[in-house]
Amino acid sequence: MRAFEATQMYFNRAADHLDLSPNIRTLLLTAKREVQVQVSIERDNGEIATYLGYRVQHDDSRGPMKGGLRYHHDVDLDEVRSLAALMTWKTAVVDLPYGGAKGGISIDPRAHSHRELERVTRKFVDEIHDLIGPDRDIPAPDMGSNAEVMAWITNQYSKYHGFSPACVTGKPVEMHGLPGREEATGRGVGIVTIKLVGRLGRKINQTRVAIQGFGNVGSHAAKFLSEADCKVVAISDVSGAYYRADGINIADALHYSLTNNYSLSGFSGADSISNAELLGLDVEVLIPAALGGVITAENANDIKAGIIIEAANAPVHPHADDILDPKGTIIVPDILVNAGGVTASYFEWVQNRQHYRWGVNRVRQELDRVMSDSFERVWELAAQRKVSLRTAAYILGIGRVGRATILGGSV
Amino acid sequence: MKAAEISNDVLAEIPVFRYLEPDERRQLCDASSIQQFTSGEVVIRQGKRSQNLWVLLRGECQVIRQNSEDDSDELVLATLSPYSTFGEMSFFHEAPHSAGVRAKGNVEILRLKRESYDELIENGATSAYKLALAAVETMADRLRKMDEWVAMLVSGNGRQKHEWSHFRTSLFSEWNL
Numbered sequence: 001m002r003a004f005e006a007t008q009m010y011f012n013r014a015a016d017h018l019d020l021s022p023n024i025r026t027l028l029l030t031a032k033r034e035v036q037v038q039v040s041i042e043r044d045n046g047e048i049a050t051y052l053g054y055r056v057q058h059d060d061s062r063g064p065m066k067g068g069l070r071y072h073h074d075v076d077l078d079e080v081r082s083l084a085a086l087m088t089w090k091t092a093v094v095d096l097p098y099g100g101a102k103g104g105i106s107i108d109p110r111a112h113s114h115r116e117l118e119r120v121t122r123k124f125v126d127e128i129h130d131l132i133g134p135d136r137d138i139p140a141p142d143m144g145s146n147a148e149v150m151a152w153i154t155n156q157y158s159k160y161h162g163f164s165p166a167c168v169t170g171k172p173v174e175m176h177g178l179p180g181r182e183e184a185t186g187r188g189v190g191i192v193t194i195k196l197v198g199r200l201g202r203k204i205n206q207t208r209v210a211i212q213g214f215g216n217v218g219s220h221a222a223k224f225l226s227e228a229d230c231k232v233v234a235i236s237d238v239s240g241a242y243y244r245a246d247g248i249n250i251a252d253a254l255h256y257s258l259t260n261n262y263s264l265s266g267f268s269g270a271d272s273i274s275n276a277e278l279l280g281l282d283v284e285v286l287i288p289a290a291l292g293g294v295i296t297a298e299n300a301n302d303i304k305a306g307i308i309i310e311a312a313n314a315p316v317h318p319h320a321d322d323i324l325d326p327k328g329t330i331i332v333p334d335i336l337v338n339a340g341g342v343t344a345s346y347f348e349w350v351q352n353r354q355h356y357r358w359g360v361n362r363v364r365q366e367l368d369r370v371m372s373d374s375f376e377r378v379w380e381l382a383a384q385r386k387v388s389l390r391t392a393a394y395i396l397g398i399g400r401v402g403r404a405t406i407l408g409g410s411v
Numbered sequence: 412m413k414a415a416e417i418s419n420d421v422l423a424e425i426p427v428f429r430y431l432e433p434d435e436r437r438q439l440c441d442a443s444s445i446q447q448f449t450s451g452e453v454v455i456r457q458g459k460r461s462q463n464l465w466v467l468l469r470g471e472c473q474v475i476r477q478n479s480e481d482d483s484d485e486l487v488l489a490t491l492s493p494y495s496t497f498g499e500m501s502f503f504h505e506a507p508h509s510a511g512v513r514a515k516g517n518v519e520i521l522r523l524k525r526e527s528y529d530e531l532i533e534n535g536a537t538s539a540y541k542l543a544l545a546a547v548e549t550m551a552d553r554l555r556k557m558d559e560w561v562a563m564l565v566s567g568n569g570r571q572k573h574e575w576s577h578f579r580t581s582l583f584s585e586w587n588l
Contacts (some may be wrong), residue, residue, distance in 0.1 A: 018586055024578050395586065402582045406575075 006314045007086050010333075012122070014394030017387065018402070024145075028401065031081055033057040037127035038104055041119040043112075053124045055103035057137050058084035061404040064135050065101035066091055066169075066342060069143025069149070076103035086313075087334065087342070089397035094339040096346045096373040099138045101126075109144045116150050125156040132157070134166035134353065140345050141170040151175045152335035166352035169345035178348035181341075186220025186289075187364070188340020189311040193221075193372040194228055198305060199379060200330075208283040210234035210305065212241070212275065213290030214264055217311050217338065219254060221289060226250040236290075236410050240266035241278040263363055282303060282401075287314035295320045303329065310334040325388050333390035335397065336378055343370045370398060414521065416438050417468070425466055427496040427545045434539035442527040448514035455498060457511035462525035464502045467495045470518030476510045490507070490515065499546045502528075 005291065008029075015025050021258035033056070034393035038048040054077055058066045067087040070080070078104045098307060105124060107118055132139060133136055156242055157167045165176035180187075197207050207230045211218050216236040226232045231247040237257075247318045248270045256267050263360045279286065279295065279407025280302040281409050290313035295303065308324070308331045316331055318323070324331060347366060413485040422428060431439065445468070448454055454465065457477055474489040474497070488510060491497060502507055502525060531539040 019581055020578065021574050023574055193535070326443065399582055399586050406579050406582065 031058045034183040038373045045281045051107045053105045054080045056084040058078045058100040059088040060099040063097035064172040065137040065247040067101035070104035071109045071144030072143040073108040075106045090335045092397035092400040121152045122156045139168045146171040169348040181344040181358040183220040184344030185341035186217045188371045190224030195375045205229045209285040210281045211287040218289035222250045241273045242270035243273045244270035353361045425494045430541040443523040452514045455512040464523040465498045466521040468519045471515045
């Protein structure tokens with residue numbers, strides 16, 4: 001099962017609660033527009049290479065569409081289509097005035113030079129510039145793309161439409177980007193975790209946390225939680241997992257990783273354990289912040305943590321969800337947990353439209369508000385209707401999109 | 412052909428006569444007459460009143476429902492084949508015909524007038540009661556089918572027709588969170 005098939009399953013569970021008919025489900029799931037374009041460039045060695053570029057605009061009932069642009073050789077229309085729908089529910093759960101979209105180019109960025117990637121990006125913008133824009137559809141970085149790619153898009157788009165920094169988000173801070181955007185997803189993960197621990201009436205300083213993944217999301221979540229007085233007892237990256245019973249010094253680990261080519265390999269501040277051992281640690285909170293599908297039906301029974309915070313996209317397989325949820329494991333779903341990124345994107349877009357630069361404190365303060373409010377809504381809905389947090393999040397998202405669709409009178 | 416010339420074998424084939432003894436069938440037959448119509452001729456006109464019980468003996472008839480004065484806007488509800496009975500609703504309950512019947516080709520139809528039937532009742536003829544029983548069963552069967560159809564409209568198709576308002580009600584009342 002690919003990650004997006006899980007999304008479809010969760011959508012249908014929520015739709016059952018909302019008693020949506022098959023025709024209404026089709027209406028909500030069908031993308032507004034799907035575009036495939038040819039992206040051809042001359043490579044550095046003089047060869048002509050042709051890639052396929054996609055943009056799927058799923059729903060704009062709540063506002064301009066928003067979603068990442070993925071550079072990966074496996075990208076296809078099916079994947080982009082489902083991720084676009086996921087963005088619709090995600091922006092709705094945190095109540096940003098956005099719809100959902102997603103795009104991608106079927107290219108392996110590691111097998112291409114910097115100049116080649118720039119040519120590909122500009123060519124792609126040439127093909128789709130009429131379909132995107134600050135009031136239509138606002139791309140952002142995703143797997144394989146980054147702030148620099150966003151800078152190229154801004155530059156190319158502005159050649160057609162004049163100065164338009166709000167046409168993409170996730171730009172470099174030096175080029176109309178948002179201070180604090182880099183940390184936003186990880187920070188959002190931390191905010192939700194602290195809120196949940198509070199809701200359960202537990203003490204923050206007695207909460208032990210294991211975090212899988214020490215990339216952009218995992219490292220900032222670790223930093224936020226350790227600063228908030230949680231005990232981060234385990235972290236991991238591709239080099240392996242690291243455990244220290246009375247808490248890892250996260251500042252040390254961050255410094256080590258930064259000076260070690262972004263790898264924890266050889267980190268001496270904790271004991272080496274396997275990634276499987278990390279998932280099975282006796283901790284209060286487990287945060288999978290790396291890949292999708294790491295908790296499956298096979299290893300679900302090894303999970304001892306009572307709380308799972310889905311920082312990655314779809315780290316808990318639906319079959320594992322079916323095992324853990326009845327056991328009382330609290331799973332906070334990805335569409336809420338990792339929405340800090342798109343929320344910061346929203347702030348960046350607002351900043352660009354205001355032509356007024358936000359400071360990092362304002363970004364953090366507003367992010368805290370959006371993530372906290374969204375968590376509270378989902379928590380209350382789950383308690384009232386006796387459903388899991390995941391189903392509650394989908395019900396909230398689908399409900400908001402549905403009401404906007406009805407009010408817009410688009411049928 | 413005269414009514415008296417109808418053979419007993421033919422009378423035994425007529426469903427609405429199913430509870431009657433052969434001599435009772437003959438009695439009813441004697442009280443009736445045979446009417447002939449050519450193709451396209453109207454046997455029963457929608458909206459008009461008449462009280463006859465008809466049994467189709469030869470040929471086919473069409474049951475037609477008109478939704479407006481315009482002749483072109485008509486719906487063929489059914490095609491009747493020999494030994495079918497029609498007109499029983501108006502026969503037992505005087506009201507304008509809800510649909511019309513038209514000959515499709517040349518037809519012969521046995522007609523029992525309500526006055527003739529009333530005479531049989533007055534004389535205490537059992538044939539009249541047995542005929543009524545068979546006719547009531549046919550009408551009850553039709554009503555049951557109608558009930559099923561209405562239920563289907565209300566539960567299935569009917570709901571689909573109001574999908575949008577159901578969606579609206581669900582999201583703005585029950586799930587307006």
